[in-house]
Amino acid sequence: MGKIKAWAKKLKQQIFVLYFAYKDERVPWYAKIFSICVVAYAFSPIDLIPDFIPILGYLDDVLIVPLGILFALKMIPTEVRSECEEKAKEMMKNGKPKNWVVGSLIILFWCIILLWVILKVYQIFN
Template sequence: MLRILEQYERVPWHPKVFTACVVAYAFSPIDLIPDFISVLGYLDDVILVPLGIIIALKMVPKTVLTDCECKAEEMMKNGKPKNWIGVYRNADFTFVMVLQVLPIINVCVQKRPAPFRYRPLK
C-alpha cells in the first residue's frame, strides 16, 4: 500500500516524504534506542514503525486512499508484484552465512586437533 502511495501522483509531497522516512527508519540499522538494550530496543521498532505507518495513512486524503486501495486490490488479483530486491537480499544473506559456516565445518571434518589446546598447569 505504501509503495502505491509513493507512486501515485495525487498524493501530496509531505505524506510521501514522511512515508519515505518511516520506511528508511524501518530498514536502517540506526535506532533511537539501540537493540542491545533488552526490551526497549525492540519495543521502539514495534511501536514507532506501525505508528509512523498509521500517521502516514492519515495524512493522505480519503479519496486518494480509496483509489490506492482499489489499485492494490487490482494488483493482487492480477498476481502479486515481484520483489526481486528481497530475493537478492536473501541470496546475499545466505551466501554470507555459508561463508561464515564453512571454516567451522572444515575444522570439524579434518582429523587434526584444534589450533590451540588448554594444558593443565603443573
C-alpha cells in the same frame, strides 16, 4: 501467536500502501516525504534504538513504526489510500518485488550517517 502474525502482516501491507502512495501525484508533498521516511525506516536494518538493549530495543518496532504508519496513512487522501491498499493486497498475494536500487539507497543513506557520526566523534577527541 496468530494475532501477532496477522498484526505483523497488516503492518507490512500498510508499509507497501505508503510506498505506492509515495508514487501517486495526488498525495501532498509533505505526506510523500513523511511516508518515504517511514518506509525507509521500516525496511532499514539499522534501528533508532538497537535491538540488543533490553525492552527499549524493540520499542521502535512495536511503537515507532506503527505510529509512523498511522500518521502517514492519515495524511494520504482516502481515495488514493483505497487504491494503494488494493495494489498492496495484490502485491502481497503475488510476492513482493525486490528493488535493489531502493535497498542500495537505504544502505548508502545509513553509511553516510555513520561516516558523519564517526567524523564528529573523531573531531571531539582530537
